[in-house]
Amino acid sequence: MAELVIKNLFKRYENSGKKKKTVNDFAVNDLSLDCKSGEFIALLGPSGCGKTTTLRMIAGLEDITGGDIHLGGRRVNDLHPKDRHIGLAFEDYALYPPLTVYDNIAFNLKAKGVEKGEIDKRVREIAPLMKVSELLSQMPVKLSGGQKQRVNIARAIIRRPDLLLMDEPLSHLDGKMRQAMRMEIKRLINDIKCTSVYVTHDQLEAMSLADRIAIMNFGVLQQFGTPMEVYDNPVNEFVASFIGEPPMNILETTIDEEDGEYFFTFADSNLRIHAPARYQNVLSKGFKVKMGVRPMDVLIGGIDSKGTPATVATFENLGDERRIGIRIGENLLMLITDDEIRYRMGDSLKLEVRGEKTHLFDIDTGNRIREK
Amino acid sequence: MAKIELINVTKRFGKVTALDNVSLHINDKEFFVLFGPAGAGKTTILNNIAGIQIPEEGIVKIGDKVVNQIDPANRNIAMVFENYALYPHLSVYDNMASPLRSPKFKRDEGYIKEKVNEVAKMMSIDHLMDRLPSQLSNGQRQRVALGRALVRTPNVFLMDEPLAHLDAKLRNQMRTELKAMQAEFETTSIYVTHDFMEAMSLGDRIAIIDNGEIIQVGTGDEIYYMPFNEFVAQLMGEPEINIIDGELHRDEEIFSVTLTQCNKTYELPKEDNVYEKLAAVSGDKIHVAFRPKDIIYSFEPVENYVEGTVFSYESIGNKAVLIVKVSDALLRMIAPNGLVVKLDSKVYIDFHISHIMFFKADTTEYICRYDEASILALIEEQAKEA
Numbered sequence: 121m122a123e124l125v126i127k128n129l130f131k132r133y134e135n136s137g138k139k140k141k142t143v144n145d146f147a148v149n150d151l152s153l154d155c156k157s158g159e160f161i162a163l164l165g166p167s168g169c170g171k172t173t174t175l176r177m178i179a180g181l182e183d184i185t186g187g188d189i190h191l192g193g194r195r196v197n198d199l200h201p202k203d204r205h206i207g208l209a210f211e212d213y214a215l216y217p218p219l220t221v222y223d224n225i226a227f228n229l230k231a232k233g234v235e236k237g238e239i240d241k242r243v244r245e246i247a248p249l250m251k252v253s254e255l256l257s258q259m260p261v262k263l264s265g266g267q268k269q270r271v272n273i274a275r276a277i278i279r280r281p282d283l284l285l286m287d288e289p290l291s292h293l294d295g296k297m298r299q300a301m302r303m304e305i306k307r308l309i310n311d312i313k314c315t316s317v318y319v320t321h322d323q324l325e326a327m328s329l330a331d332r333i334a335i336m337n338f339g340v341l342q343q344f345g346t347p348m349e350v351y352d353n354p355v356n357e358f359v360a361s362f363i364g365e366p367p368m369n370i371l372e373t374t375i376d377e378e379d380g381e382y383f384f385t386f387a388d389s390n391l392r393i394h395a396p397a398r399y400q401n402v403l404s405k406g407f408k409v410k411m412g413v414r415p416m417d418v419l420i421g422g423i424d425s426k427g428t429p430a431t432v433a434t435f436e437n438l439g440d441e442r443r444i445g446i447r448i449g450e451n452l453l454m455l456i457t458d459d460e461i462r463y464r465m466g467d468s469l470k471l472e473v474r475g476e477k478t479h480l481f482d483i484d485t486g487n488r489i490r491e492k
Numbered sequence: 493m494a495k496i497e498l499i500n501v502t503k504r505f506g507k508v509t510a511l512d513n514v515s516l517h518i519n520d521k522e523f524f525v526l527f528g529p530a531g532a533g534k535t536t537i538l539n540n541i542a543g544i545q546i547p548e549e550g551i552v553k554i555g556d557k558v559v560n561q562i563d564p565a566n567r568n569i570a571m572v573f574e575n576y577a578l579y580p581h582l583s584v585y586d587n588m589a590s591p592l593r594s595p596k597f598k599r600d601e602g603y604i605k606e607k608v609n610e611v612a613k614m615m616s617i618d619h620l621m622d623r624l625p626s627q628l629s630n631g632q633r634q635r636v637a638l639g640r641a642l643v644r645t646p647n648v649f650l651m652d653e654p655l656a657h658l659d660a661k662l663r664n665q666m667r668t669e670l671k672a673m674q675a676e677f678e679t680t681s682i683y684v685t686h687d688f689m690e691a692m693s694l695g696d697r698i699a700i701i702d703n704g705e706i707i708q709v710g711t712g713d714e715i716y717y718m719p720f721n722e723f724v725a726q727l728m729g730e731p732e733i734n735i736i737d738g739e740l741h742r743d744e745e746i747f748s749v750t751l752t753q754c755n756k757t758y759e760l761p762k763e764d765n766v767y768e769k770l771a772a773v774s775g776d777k778i779h780v781a782f783r784p785k786d787i788i789y790s791f792e793p794v795e796n797y798v799e800g801t802v803f804s805y806e807s808i809g810n811k812a813v814l815i816v817k818v819s820d821a822l823l824r825m826i827a828p829n830g831l832v833v834k835l836d837s838k839v840y841i842d843f844h845i846s847h848i849m850f851f852k853a854d855t856t857e858y859i860c861r862y863d864e865a866s867i868l869a870l871i872e873e874q875a876k877e878a
Binding site: 294299302307310328329352415416433435438456458 | 530660664665667669672675692712713716728732783784785804806807809812815829830835870874
């Protein structure tokens with residue numbers, strides 16, 4: 121277990137400068153992160169955002185163009201991967217097919233010349249933790265995807281690494297298995313308390329597993345915070361639309377003023393949303409801005425609601441919940457309800473948007489506009 | 493436009509029976525979903541309708557015509573696959589016009605223009621006609637692919653997991669878009685998926701397929717509220733339904749059920765239908781099912797609640813799933829996002845008994861649930877509308 125500190129990390133791939141259109145051609149651009157001892161960090165972003173490159177630099181599998189990586193107070197930039205005390209678990213399990221599960225797990229210790237009794241003790245210790253005790257004498261080919269990934273992680277942690285790195289370990293698994301493994305990983309990490317960095321493009325995995333999430337795009341760190349921080353206070357439109365399912369509604373709006381109060385108005389729609397007082401100092405009449413609101417914060421008004429009349433464009437009954445889409449210009453404003461009413465396309469309802477739950481983003485830069 | 497019938501269709505691949513005596517009746521203009529796990533036989537059904545495969549036994553009818561011996565090309569069927577396969581070097585207009593320009597359907601350009609524009613308008617892509625596929629968003633590409641399939645007014649529209657290769661976020665968005673377009677289709681459509689949200693959202697009716705057999709056919713509500721068996725109940729819903737062991741007590745006026753793992757007995761509210769069906773169950777063993785939203789929890793002790801420990805707590809987007817361990821049972825329930833929950837800490841739970849579903853302990857078949865009458869009324873109303 122050790123603290124991981126990344127300072128001003130850069131990565132540029134030679135020869136690829138012309139092809140890649142990342143900011144300044146850097147695959148990773150001025151990344152600084154600190155991961156406390158025992159903390160579980162997720163690197164989250166779309167494919168090509170630099171998250172795996174970052175992971176590979178931490179592991180020592182990739183040269184560092186600029187910046188420093190410290191692990192447990194040690195600068196590891198120039199250390200050989202094997203001297204970094206890092207455990208790795210990647211997407212493809214790469215178990216040794218001719219070896220039993222036991223020998224696969226024991227392999228790294230054997231290679232290091234650890235004494236046989238000690239190896240056995242440690243394999244027997246880790247096997248129940250990863251629920252592979254029954255599988256120790258099996259060959260990898262006999263295992264299911266979830267079992268293989270468990271063996272893979274057992275192999276990574278048996279060396280008691282200072283840091284555990286995982287790169288999309290669940291992306292091979294189908295829906296139900298992935299969910300079950302997600303839960304197991306969470307419990308395992310909770311038990312072994314190993315500092316961990318976990319790469320994923322699935323916001324659900326990041327939200328449910330990580331103590332803190334680092335969201336990247338085009339090689340640049342967008343936001344680093346707890347799951348609820350990035351959910352409740354996204355720093356920009358990218359983060360706002362990446363976190364949460366269904367995603368936040370983000371619509372272009374023009375500000376209107378009436379008796380000193382501000383309202384969000386929308387082209388081709390009679391929807392008017394009262395802007396909360398906290399935005400008083402950043403808004404003005406005619407100001408154009410992007411407004412974000414989560415589908416949970418758009419409500420259906422009752423009979424005497426003063427909400428905006430709207431027409432149902434899409435209605436989806438999903439069993440546990442229902443989702444309704446309302447056309448606002450070219451976009452669909454989505455809302456989620458537990459309401460048992462089965463709406464039909466073209467039905468009318470009253471929309472009540474929780475103005476206090478809205479987010480504002482700059483129309484050009486997409487950055488969050490903070491109230492003053 | 494046509495109805496479709498499969499009558500006792502059996503399809504074998506060597507020794508493997510992919511479809512086992514499957515009968516289906518799909519109504520004209522219906523949007524029909526084939527739903528089930530991988531390898532269930534969904535795509536095989538689609539292929540047998542398209543004529544890509546021919547069944548060893550049984551009859552496939554399109555309209556009133558038996559098509560077993562008819563070439564795929566002559567069945568007037570349009571297919572949309574997982575990848576949209578647009579021609580990258582052709583504009584949206586030319587992509588959509590391509591089926592009408594093929595030797596088989598060759599039409600004059602005036603007719604083509606009229607038809608393409610009509611469909612483009614319906615799909616809201618009429619402003620994109622000069623663009624190349626690479627200049628379109630994923631959603632627009634999907635519309636073009638569907639539009640291309642629609643220009644020659646097929647009898648039947650077959651879609652095989654058209655959203656499966658998209659990431660979760662885009663898939664949700666595209667599903668909603670497809671739902672918005674659906675109202676405009678006047679074509680009988682069959683849609684294959686393994687995603688329950690797609691099945692629920694899009695299907696006028698859904699057929700649940702498993703192991704080459706049809707388990708249940710019904711509207712989304714019917715299947716969600718009155719699943720044929722535990723397998724179906726577990727397929728419909730995210731997080732998955734909780735099914736636990738119970739023991740019935742029917743010796744007195746008021747029935748009760750003991751939830752074995754919770755070691756607690758609950759009185760069952762009197763409802764004639766439920767009592768009649770439960771009275772007919774042989775033996776005392778029964779399976780009791782609760783949707784995750786029908787279990788409530790408290791982190792403070794509450795009288796009469798069942799004590800358990802937190803097994804996991806995780807966000808699933810706009811809400812979270814709390815999994816509580818009670819003896820050897822893991823119970824899933826819905827919780828708000830952003831709670832600070834310590835794993836293995838104590839938690840106390842209770843059940844909405846009036847939302848309970850019962851299944852047979854031996855065959856796992858559905859027995860009954862509370863408030864069945866209003867669900868049946870809803871289903872009947874939906875059937876009338878269709």
